[in-house]
Amino acid sequence: MDDIFRRRLIHALTNRRWASLDAERAAAGAAGVYQDGDWDWRVWRSQAAGDPSFFRVKREESAVSVFDSLVEGRARDVANALNEVERHGPDATGIP
DSSP states (O other): OOHHHHHHHHHHHHTTTOOHHHHHHHHHHHHHHOOOOSSOOEEEEOOOTTOTTOEEEESSTTSOOSEEESSHHHHHHHHHHHHHHHHHGGGSSSOO
């Protein structure tokens, strides 16, 4: 994930009423494991016995998660923002 993509993700999350610091943390975490792909980002409920309450954002159920949250709505925001930025590129969030 390059810096422009990360900034677009932050902007997309703040447009969803996320605090700037929370959006920056989510984008920083996602940047560490993000990989471009053909499938949409989706929210998956954790299947692990030790953490069944987590909602994970990933392309496939068996993939590495780019964002984990106890709150499903937060995970959905990240998945939707990632899909938006990937689909629409520079025009998705108003950042040139």
